[in-house]
Amino acid sequence: MTFPQIDPVAFSIGPLSVHWYGLTYLLxxxxxxxxxxxxAGKPGSPFTREQVGDLIFYGAVGVIIGGRLGYGLFYGLDQWLSDPLWIVKLQQGGMSFHGGMLGVLTAFWYFKRKTGKSYFTVADFIVPMVPVGLATGRIGNFINGELWGRPTDVSWGMVFPGDPLQLVRHPSQLYQFAFEGVALFALLWIYSRKPRPAAAVTGLFGIGYGCARIGAEFFREPDAHIGYLVGNWLTMGMLLSVPMIFVGAGLMVWGYRKQGANP
Known part of the structure; x- marks a missing residue:
């Protein structure tokens, strides 16, 4: 299958170029x-529409700062140490979901202090919307022709223009779009439509994302400068996702036990 050649620059205004990748984040x-x-407009919502706007803004800041710092820590520590200013050179690319997640969790804590809500009131409300950003971000990766998959002989495999070996590979960005984005969104949205114990929705997100990411890593080519951590299968993405599953399961168990003890 031929990779659809898409100019990563959506449009230009004078010297300013707007990239599709940035637009997918905005979307x-x-x-x-x-x-x-x-x-927020539904009866019984813990937040107003204005508060949701503030929360999304803080979350966006957390994604950008946490995502960049996480990439430097998990994937580019040698480069960061050799060039401390590299971490602020966003135009060179490099974002980590797990770092962005830590940034968002920090934003939840700040918003919780600002509004007087409990931490999981904030987290449980917003995490069903997180897969929307994950889905659009993976589309951005696909348009950029980056983070491609492992070599394959399936009929929908693609040759990505940036691949120096020019091998037919899994379009793993689209797999992640489908499972980390669409499927996880449907799961969380349906589950959160009814009242759930505190932390249960957040816990389900951890389990769902961790499982989806680990599954996708079996098809995704590991970062060239890191490679496999163990054998020919364990990647950094897997290693960082395993704790999410255990923490998520622990949150769900804690939430339901607490609800049972205080019906």
């Missing part, structure tokens, strides 16, 4: 804001 934040605002 993800906008989608999360629209869905959150819709839920």
């Amino acid at each position: 993800g934040f906008t989608g999360a804001w629209l869905l959150g605002s819709w839920r």
Whole structure:
């Protein structure tokens, strides 16, 4: 299958170039804001539409700062140590989901202090919208022709223009779009439509994302400068996702036990 050649620059205004990748981030934040605002208008919502807008803004800041710092820590520590200013050179690319997640969790803590809500009131409300951003981000990766998959002989395999070996590979960005984005969104949205114990929705996100990411890593080519951590299968993405499953399961168990003890 031929990779659809798409100019990574969506449009230019004078010397300013707007990239599709940046637009996919903007689309993800906008989608999360629209869905959150819709839920905020429902009876019994713990937040107003204005508060949702503030929360999405803080979350966006957390994604960008945490994502970049996480990439430097997990995937580019040698480069960061050799060039400390590299971490602020966003135009060179490099974002980590797990770092972005830590940034968002920090944003939840700040918003919780600002509004007086409990931490999981904030987290459980917003995490069903997170897969929207994950989905649009993976589309951005696909348009850029980056983070491609492992070599394959399946009929839908593609040759990515940036691949020096020019091998037919899994379009793993689209797999992640489908499972980390669409499927995880449907799971969390349906589950969170009814009242759930505190931390249960957040816990389900951890389990769902961790499983989806680990599954995708079996098809995704590991970062060239890191490679496999063990044998020919364990990647950094897997290693960082395993704790999410255990923490997520622990949160769900804690939430349901607490609800049972205080019906």
